[in-house]
Each structure stands twice: as structure tokens, then as C-alpha cells.
Amino acid sequence: MLLADARALCPELAAVAADPAGDLATLEKLALWAQRWGPWSAMDPPDGVLVDVTGAAHLFGGEERLLGDVARGFAARGLTVRAALAPTAGAAWALAHFAAPGTILAPGDDPLRLLGDLPVAALRLDDDVLTVLRRLGIKRLGELAGVSGAGEDPAREAAARDALHRRFRNRRSPAANPLLRLDQLLGKVPEPLLPVLARPQPMVQRRLMEPLRHRSLLDRVVEDLAEDMVRTLEARGEGARRLELALWRVDGEVLVRRIELAAATREAGHMLRLFAARLEDVEAGFGIETVQLRASWSEPLSLSQSDLDAAAEQHGTALAACIDRLSVRLGSAAVTRPVARASHLPERAQGWQAPLDPVPPAQGRLAFHARPLKLLERPEPIAVLYASPDGYPQRFRWRGCVREVVRVEGPERIAPEWWRERSTVRLRDYYRIEDEAGRRYWIYRSGLAGDGRGGVPEWFLQGLFA
DSSP: OOHHHHHHHOTTOOOOOOOHHHHHHHHHHHHHHGGGSSSEEEEETTTEEEEEOTTTGGGGTSHHHHHHHHHHHHHHTTOOOOOOBOSSHHHHHHHHHHSOTTOBOOTTSOHHHHHTTSBGGGGOOOHHHHHHHHHTTOOBHHHHHHHHTTTSOHHHHHHHHHHHHHHTTTOOSGGGOHHHHHHHHHTSSOOOOOBOOOOOOOEEEEEEEEEEOSHHHHHHHHHHHHHHHHHHHHHHTEEEEEEEEEEEETTSOEEEEEEEEEEEEOOHHHHHHHHHHHSTTOOOTTOEEEEEEEEEEEEEOOOOOOOSSHHHHHHHHHHHHHHHHHHHHHOGGGOOEEEEOSOSSGGGSEEEEOTTSOOOOOSSOOOOOOOOSEEEEEEEEEEEEESSTTSOEEEEEETTEEEEEEEEEEEEEEOOOTTTSOTTOOOEEEEEEEETTSOEEEEEEESOTTSSSSSSOEEEEEEEOO
16 A cells, blocks of 8 residues: 555554665575575575575484574574475475475475465466466466376376466466476476575785784784785775774784775775774784784776876876875765755755765756855744735844844745655745845745744744855
8 A cells, every 4th residue: 555545544654665775685695694504595586595405404403403493593683584495496485485384395205295285376476377377266286286287197287288388378487387387396397596606705814923012013914914905806806995904812802993995996005004094093912913804895996007107197096095094084974075966945955975976967957046155054043024924024133133134135935845745844935135234144934924834934044145
């Protein structure tokens, strides 16, 4: 139903915007983590994971204990799971979704004995195909198997399958062909699956013969690791965007220093300069025995020919290097850039983003009237004296001082953004005014008298002209 209708029935409903890309990334991480139970796994969007556990059940004490370990592993991470075990991926999916949790179909068992009472939706078919099957009176897998002739003599099976094949002969997708799905479930036709492969993060480390206690020796080790990391990244055709330096002390404590870069890089000297500021507060204690450098975030970075002029060679990376140094010193959230947004409201006409992120395309050019260069962080309420409810302001009080208005220009009317605000939000009338001392202000009136969206209109000051 519509969100507004749902909130009318349940006012305390918490609505969260859908994030399909984030869900898919999480499912991929979950599939990699699920390889603890088998040699490889595959994603089954939107919420499924298939794991090949062939020859691995005995490592957990049997198939039942394996499924129990799966349930405990997911529960420890706050996730609800329905797991099942079967010789084919289609049968495992059907049991996990429509049978009792923890159902096991052994290789020698008759599949139709356990699966015959399941609905035809267990075949992972499209909704329109399920509608056609229901109109034909086929609601269970056993009924579909009986119509297709599964388990009967070859002649009858061929005739029955030919009748169903003619009805679905134009269906090319497996999800639209019940015969193909049934054969995959029974193991008569192989089902190709795309395994999820883990790509290890670039990592280099040093195990030291003698613990380090002095900064100069630590800087030398970090320099060696940075050069090794550059060679590792170059072999992968990537550049580092986030680097994590882990220091293992003799007493078992691990110190981690993390830096983020504005642009992908493979320059060892640049990495050293950034880490130099993050190692000032390192306490070696009884010594550091292991140092590890890992690139937890990397991006493709192709090789480029360097210019013969040294100044021109540094020109392309000077901005990114400057941003990195400022981010390490001030914090990553302190270095941003303003970008224009498609909105007539002043407080929404611009936003902030990372310095080197691509600027989003302009959503149409917005023609504005003259606006002040200085806007207040938030509009401040003012008391205005005017001749009539919809007339020009004549005098106003701001920050304890009364100012006489000698010149007025306006109004510039800005209507509410109905697609993101409530219907009770009032429109604004902006005025450019000047007081007796020559100071110019940008004020607006929120609402109109008798507009039915509130009481008396309110006045605010939002900007100052130079």
C-alpha cells in the first residue's frame, strides 16, 4: 500500500528508504562469510545464499549439526535464517522457503516425497507463470510432476511434457519455464551458479627480530612497508584510498592508525608524510614486534607517463596531496567543498561534499533575483511594523536594535517544495530593504494573512548585503 495509507493505519510506523545496492553489497559479504561451511558459495538475490557443502558435513559432526552451526552463526550476528540441505540448489531453495526449518533431503531419498506437497512457488517462477498454473488447477509440485509424467512410463511422460511445453514454449527464462525448473529441482538438468570469489585486500607486513622502541627505527620500517605496498598496488593496477597501519606491541596491545586519501595514489613518499603526523602519539611500551600495512580501500589507477618537467609532474597531484595533509591535520569532516543544488530555497540551494568527488550534474539552471553573499546559518526572527498585513515593512527590531526602513524592493515569492514538505508549510515573500544608516538586509515574511496555514505571518532575517 502507499506509505501515507500505512501510516494512517499505524502512526508509529518507521519507514526506511530502500537501498538495493547496499543490500546487494551486504549479501555479497554474507556469501563470503558463509564459505566457512563449504568451499564456495553463490548469491541468490534478494535474500538468499547458496553454499556447496559437498564433503564438508563430517567436519561439523554430520548434516544436522552443520545446520545447527549455521543457525547459531547467523543468530550471533542478529540475523534470522531458514536453512535446508538438499542435493540440488533448487531443492535446497524450496525446502528453505516452504518447508520446516532444518529439513534435510538425503541424496538417496525420493525428492517428490518431501517436495510433492510444496506449492509451485517453490520452483522460483515468475508471478505470471504462477497465475497460469493456478488457472490450470496446478497448485502443488506433486500435481505438476503428475501432469508432466515424472516417474511414469517414457511414452506418457513425453506426451505430457509436450503438452506443457507447447503452453510455455515462448518462455526463454528459467523463471518462466516450470518444466525447466522442475528438472533442475530433481537434478535432471544442471543449474549453473556463479560463485562469489573473495578478493584479498593488499597487505604487507614485517615481523621484527628485535622489538622497536624508537621512532627513527619505526619510520624506517614504515618506509619499507610503503614501498612494498606501492609494488603490490602497481601489480594489481590500483591505488590506495584508505591505508591502515597496525602495530603489535610485545604486551599484546594493537595500535591502529588510519588515513584516507582524497584520490587514489601509489606514491610511497606521500604515504610516509601522512603517517608521520599520525605516529606522534604512539607509545611503544616494551617494544613493537610486528608492523602491518593494509589498503582497506583501493581503486583502479592506470599507469600514466610522467612529464619531463618536475614542476609539471607535481601539478596533477598537488591538490590531492594538499587535501590529504589538511584532512590528517584537521579531520576528514573538516575539508569539504560547496556544490550547487536545484532548489529555490536559500538554505537548500547549496550543499557540501568531499573535495575531489565528482560534482553532480546541474538539474536545470535556476534564475535567481539578486541575493546576498552572506547568509545567516539559520534565519533569525525579527519584529516588523507595517501599515497593512500584506504591505511593505516600515520598521523592524533585530538583535535588540530598532531600524527604520527607508528603501524597500520586492517581494520575491518562493513557494514551498511540495514534494518534500508538508501541506501546512507557508510560502515566503522576500524583501531587500535598506535602513537609515545605509545597511541593507534580506528579510522574508512567512505566510500570508488568512492563508489557512497558520496565524499571523512571521518575519525573519536571512541575509546581509555588502
